[in-house]
Amino acid sequence: MAVSSPTREQLSQLLPLDNAELDQILSYTRTLPKDQATRHLTDLLGDSPEAAKFIQAFGEDSDVKVATPATTTNTIDIKSARHSAMDNKDPSTDDPPPSYAPPAGLPPALTPRPTSMVAAAKHRHTNKVIEAAHVRARDEQEMQQALQNLQYQYGIYNSDIEPEHGQVFRENMSPRCASANVRAARKWNRYGVQDMWSRAVMYPGEKAYNDNPNQTVFSSNPYRLRVVSPFGYGVSTWGGVSRPVPCYHAQAIHQSIQLNNSLNQEAQAKINDREPKLDIWDKKALDTAMANLTVNGKKVNGEKAPMSRPDEKRRDSTPAVNAALEKPKASRLSSFRKSIGIKSSDERAVAKVEKAADKGNMLRDEILAEENGRWPDEQWRYIVAVYQDKVGMTGKIAQLRAHQPTQYLHLLRAGYFEPIPVAWATQASNPLKFSIEASSGWRGITPAWRGYEDTAEERLYWVLNHREGSVGMRMKPDFISEMNMARARMATAVDPPPLYFSADDTCHLQHTSEGYSKQVMPPPFHAYDRPETPTDDTMILLDVSGSMDFDPVRPIYEQFLITRWTPSTQPKNKDVAKAIIRRFTDAMANHDHQFTGYDLTTFSDKATFIGSVNHRNLNDMWHNVRLGGGTRVMTGWQKVKERHFQKHSESATYHPVYGWQAGPETPMLRLLLLLDGEATDMDEFELDLLGLSWAHVTIFLIGVDGCPHHHRHANELQRIGDVNHHVSFVDAQGNTPERFVTHELLKRHLGYDIPLREFTEMEELPAYSE
Numbered sequence: 001m002a003v004s005s006p007t008r009e010q011l012s013q014l015l016p017l018d019n020a021e022l023d024q025i026l027s028y029t030r031t032l033p034k035d036q037a038t039r040h041l042t043d044l045l046g047d048s049p050e051a052a053k054f055i056q057a058f059g060e061d062s063d064v065k066v067a068t069p070a071t072t073t074n075t076i077d078i079k080s081a082r083h084s085a086m087d088n089k090d091p092s093t094d095d096p097p098p099s100y101a102p103p104a105g106l107p108p109a110l111t112p113r114p115t116s117m118v119a120a121a122k123h124r125h126t127n128k129v130i131e132a133a134h135v136r137a138r139d140e141q142e143m144q145q146a147l148q149n150l151q152y153q154y155g156i157y158n159s160d161i162e163p164e165h166g167q168v169f170r171e172n173m174s175p176r177c178a179s180a181n182v183r184a185a186r187k188w189n190r191y192g193v194q195d196m197w198s199r200a201v202m203y204p205g206e207k208a209y210n211d212n213p214n215q216t217v218f219s220s221n222p223y224r225l226r227v228v229s230p231f232g233y234g235v236s237t238w239g240g241v242s243r244p245v246p247c248y249h250a251q252a253i254h255q256s257i258q259l260n261n262s263l264n265q266e267a268q269a270k271i272n273d274r275e276p277k278l279d280i281w282d283k284k285a286l287d288t289a290m291a292n293l294t295v296n297g298k299k300v301n302g303e304k305a306p307m308s309r310p311d312e313k314r315r316d317s318t319p320a321v322n323a324a325l326e327k328p329k330a331s332r333l334s335s336f337r338k339s340i341g342i343k344s345s346d347e348r349a350v351a352k353v354e355k356a357a358d359k360g361n362m363l364r365d366e367i368l369a370e371e372n373g374r375w376p377d378e379q380w381r382y383i384v385a386v387y388q389d390k391v392g393m394t395g396k397i398a399q400l401r402a403h404q405p406t407q408y409l410h411l412l413r414a415g416y417f418e419p420i421p422v423a424w425a426t427q428a429s430n431p432l433k434f435s436i437e438a439s440s441g442w443r444g445i446t447p448a449w450r451g452y453e454d455t456a457e458e459r460l461y462w463v464l465n466h467r468e469g470s471v472g473m474r475m476k477p478d479f480i481s482e483m484n485m486a487r488a489r490m491a492t493a494v495d496p497p498p499l500y501f502s503a504d505d506t507c508h509l510q511h512t513s514e515g516y517s518k519q520v521m522p523p524p525f526h527a528y529d530r531p532e533t534p535t536d537d538t539m540i541l542l543d544v545s546g547s548m549d550f551d552p553v554r555p556i557y558e559q560f561l562i563t564r565w566t567p568s569t570q571p572k573n574k575d576v577a578k579a580i581i582r583r584f585t586d587a588m589a590n591h592d593h594q595f596t597g598y599d600l601t602t603f604s605d606k607a608t609f610i611g612s613v614n615h616r617n618l619n620d621m622w623h624n625v626r627l628g629g630g631t632r633v634m635t636g637w638q639k640v641k642e643r644h645f646q647k648h649s650e651s652a653t654y655h656p657v658y659g660w661q662a663g664p665e666t667p668m669l670r671l672l673l674l675l676d677g678e679a680t681d682m683d684e685f686e687l688d689l690l691g692l693s694w695a696h697v698t699i700f701l702i703g704v705d706g707c708p709h710h711h712r713h714a715n716e717l718q719r720i721g722d723v724n725h726h727v728s729f730v731d732a733q734g735n736t737p738e739r740f741v742t743h744e745l746l747k748r749h750l751g752y753d754i755p756l757r758e759f760t761e762m763e764e765l766p767a768y769s770e
Contacts (some may be wrong), residue, residue, distance in 0.1 A: 010054050014045050015135065028126045028373075034059055036366065044128050044196065123657075125373040129413040129445075132200035133431045135193055140429040143190065146183045157555065157562035160253075160479070161230050161244050188212075194442060201443050203271045203410060210441040222263060223439040227255045230561075246558040253560055257451070257478045260438055264448035271447045275404050280360035367401070367409050374418065383658055384418045391691045392467035393417070407447070414445045416459060420688050422659030425638035426606075432456040432684045452476065456683035463690060464723055483560060486711035493518035493733070499756075500740035506571045506579045507735035513569055517705045517734025520714070522744055528725035529696050531751035535667040537647065538588060538749070540581060540613070541640055543675045544602040545631040548574040554707040570734045573676040573702045578622060580700060583742040584672060584749075586615050587762040591750070599643055603636025604629030609643065615765065633679040637688070644669045662694035669695040670749055676702040678713045686720050689727055696726050698749045700741065705734025739763070 008022045015022065025044070029037045038059055045051035147162065154163050191210055198208035209221040230249040231242050375381045388394045397417055400408040411417065414431065424430040436442055436458060438450040444458045452458040461476050477485065496519050507513055552568040581600070589595050597614035601607055602625055613621045641660060645652050651665040679685065689697060699717060703710025710733055717729040728748040732741050743759045754762075 007058070010057070014051055014054060015131075025126060025131055029058070032369070033365075036362075036369075040128060044131060044199070123376055125376075127370060127373070127413045128200040129431075132197045133434070136197050136434060137427070137429040137431075139186070139190070140434060143183070143186065144435060146186070150183055156244065157565075158244070158249070158560075161249070198441065198443055201410070201414070201445055203267070203447055204274050204406065205270055206267070208441065208443075211439065221439075221441060223256070223259060226259055227439060228252050244561055246561040246563075249561045250559045253479055256439065257480065260450040260478075263438075264450050267447045271407060272404070275406055276356065276360045276363065278356055278360050279402075280364045280405055281402060363405050363409065367405060367412065370409065370412050374412070374415075379655070383655055383661060386661075387419045387658075387691045388417060390693055391463060392469065393463065395468055396466040411445065411462075414459075416445070416462065419658040419691055420684065421657050422638065423657075424684075425634040432459065432687075433681060451478065454683070456681065456687060460683045460687045460690075463687065467723075480560065482712050482715070483708060485715050486708040489520055489711045489715060490706065490708065493520050495519075496737040496740050500737050500743070502737075502739050505736070505738045506575050510571050510575070512571055513735040515735070516737045517570070519732060519737065519740075520711070522730055525744075525747045525753050527751055527753070529728075529751050530668075532670060532749070533668070534592070536670050537644055537667050538592075538594075538670045538672070539599040539601065539640055539643065540584075541633075541636045541671055541673045542577060542581070542600065542602045542625070543604070543631055543633070543636075543673075543677075543679070544574075544625055544627050544629075545604045545676070546628045547631070548572070548577065548676055549627040552704045554704045555709065557708070568704045568706070568734065570705055570736075574627060576702055576732075576736050576738070577674045577676075577700075578618075579738050580674065580741060580745070581613065582615065582618055583738060583763070584745060585613060585618070586765060587742060587746055587759070588749075589614060590762045590764060591746075599640075601636055601639050601643070602626075603631075603633060603639070605632055605635070607635040607639035609639060631675075631677065631679040632681050633673070633675070633685045634681045634688075637685055640669070640671060662692075666694055671695065671697045672745065672749060673697055673699045674702070675699060677709070678716070682716075686724070686727070690724055692726065696749075696751070697728075698745055699727070699729035700745055701729060701731035702736075703731060703733040707733065 007026060008019060011022050011026065012019075015025070029040055032040060038055055041055045041058065042051070045054065148159075150163055151157070151159070151161070156163065191212060194210055195208060202208060207220050209219065211221060211224075212219070215221075228248055228251050230244040230252050232245045232248040375384055385394075388397055397408075400411070415421075420432065424432060427433075432455055434442070434455045436444045436449055436452045436454055443449055444452055444455055446458060446462055449458055452461070457476065465475075496516050502508075505516075507516070549572060552570050552572065553565040554568050555562045556564045556566055585598055588598065595614060597612035597617065600610040600613045600621065602610055604627075606629075608624075608626070610621055610624050611617075638659075645654075645660040645662075645666075648666050651663045651667075653661045653663065655661060689695065701710070701714055701717065703714070710731070714729070714731045717727075717731075721727050721729060730741055730744045730748065742763075743754065743756070746759065746762070747754050
């Protein structure tokens, strides 16, 4: 249905979106029943007079139609998703050839009916979370970058500390004031975006808040009076810039952690209590219970209730309805109360159950509409079902849908139950890159969102805590725990085994040190993933962000506050990475005799395919490596996946939203990933790997000697490796024993415990032929 220009123009005054996005919002809203369309627009636009006028005019539009959601199964079951496509297939239809072929070797009975590529590409689903995310993503990355620039200008090295409110306005003569004031103005203008996002993700009964300094008396921000400022109380800035105080910063961290935990528990308990007491999926039982409701001995539908003994149980009512029907004896004043309009206990019980039934029906319809909108055909549902099975969430998702439908709907709208859309990998900002700031009111998706850094980390830990086989809650460590564990790990470093000494290691060639730095020894190797086979595809993904070319420095802490940086006498990270790639490719060539080399892809803010590297051409290929930019591993990961599936496209399928899907005959991708720190989208990368069984990733983490940041990231990688056996890692700090690192990397990359003698033979220069 075409969208009229006047309606679009009116909406554009309320939402700063382009015409295509406005058309998408209007088209989606027209598919909803009138009451749901009104509620949807209210959640999206707010309750201003202009918004109310638009919503009223939209509701009176004769084009608004009531959509009847199709009935679906209670869960997305893999077997039913596979077979239903064949059961529903009409042999008389004359569909065009499938645009993406089914996996080779898959029996026809297990192959879902493919969807036309054109139809799938044109399909656009939206909801209030998606629409709010579109608006928020417009300047999310710019605001985060502006904060980092401001922190750098003011000498603030902790990412959790923002320059004090009002400080920038007191420095009228400072050249830093202009950029700070610009960011403050943009932050002020974003309060409307924040309110829109909050309305989209809040659960029933919750209230939105922000950190607007002008809202003091009536602010509902729980952090404002319960968490101290890192700058302290009444600190004078006369003649200088205020600086964070270590003791106040530590106190603020402790208070924030305690408040986060308290508010998370309270929020989770509240939404659990607000879940429907009636089974919204058992309509027959609900109708039976409603039919048995009585008022003064008469059924609600006008029939006389059958006589029953006082102690006789209503066997056909649900426990919730039985509880609602418990009532005291009628008092002598019941007639008087009725005459003046006061409802009797029977009438109140009936009204309560009817209200619960109406809410349950509405919630069920919203879930069905969202499911049908997100997954419009059997191909879509098949991919989603396989993803849920690979991640290990099928049972938990079914339980949520049956018993906690309110929470299920919220997570469903945010895309928690499906693969990450392939387009998100190259976007500067997407719904998995949104920052979560509890003290400022920037909310996450789950009820217990406080304490996470961004929405990707929140979703990652939600998945880890709800997979089949999870034992207990896998809680994200708070900042203090992370620092304590990092320092404890750093204290376990020992001298590397002397038999791995090599005079041509980078640190010796550059004379940065007389010996190696102490290293944290990796745990003994255990082969969890299957060993390498001749058909496996080895590739290399290299971080080329700006820090790879920096002179190594380590932070100096006072309690938890970084006060300065000090140089570290060790080679640059780019030199260590090149040396490890050379040793790794030489050993691999001796192992699998693939002397043509291995695909090398680099990434920073964008990804670049360098080519196939081997011992002879590595130096020439290295001239094409460009250093600089941020660390967005998903851009490189997407490029690597494209290269892998271009080689093996005959055994895989492609979906326009979820990207490549491996088939049973698709060779395994074995990736060596070299990093020198935590990527900004590392949680998104780890989340994507949880749903894949065709890739094994071995990570080499390069770090500065004695740096807690390095060991924090190493601990995080260890936690991921413990739950995902397709991921393993080796780390090194300072002056690196390269032979030792290469041996450990090869064990994990090839999937078996390589004896030292075999490793020594693999180190010999390959016999390249002209």
